[in-house]
């Protein structure tokens with residue numbers, strides 16, 4: 309994002325809306341520090357930020373690499389060029405009824421690295437993906453971060469990505485339940501070196517008796533967890549056949 313200095317009257321209205329404090333006021337003019345700006349798009353939405361001068365605009369290069377990496381992983385309204393899906397990851401398991409990505413006997417894992425106000429860089433994301441690559445994890449092909457990998461087998465990212473800061477990035481993959489304990493051990497170990505926050509989502513289908521298979525495993529491994537359910541009431545059709 310950029311601010312047209314000729315239009316800006318230095319009212320300061322836009323400043324508190326930036327989640328990372330990238331909008332600065334100098335000599336009664338606001339400007340955006342491009343290195344700090346994550347391109348989340350908030351300050352440019354005129355239904356949120358009522359700039360009296362209409363002075364905040366997208367920069368010309370925001371949809372080109374490397375700037376576009378920030379945009380696609382920070383602005384929930386932006387559609388990823390590779391996947392055509394808006395937001396920071398894929399639709400994850402919200403559409404599992406029709407995609408069948410996570411099958412019975414499997415567990416889907418989503419690791420959301422970074423949050424608004426804190427953000428992350430791909431240097432942090434790579435610490436996790438490299439550690440997991442060491443135990444043979446295959447990353448979700450449709451996830452936009454996989455498209456930024458230099459070598460998915462090693463879990464490494466291209467240099468352009470590693471120089472970019474973003475609001476967050478979601479690592480996604482699916483494993484058999486039998487591999488869950490080892491995978492969680494690796495995540496727990498690598499978490500000690502991560503310089504941001506991350507959340508860990510485990511996705512599994514219910515057993516026919518209503519129990520959650522990963523619940524047993526998590527309890528055994530000593531993890532605290534909070535079960536959530538997603539129901540597509542009549543919308544998830546046609547069901548994916550196993």
Ligand code: SF4
Pocket residue numbers: 311315316317318319320321322323337338358359360361362363364
């Ligand atoms: S709201 Fe508009 S006029 Fe006011 S400081 Fe921000 S850019 Fe300048």
Ligand code: SF4
Pocket residue numbers: 309325326327328329330331340344345346347348349350351352
């Ligand atoms: S696009 Fe987002 S991160 Fe960049 S200056 Fe605007 S509010 Fe801040």
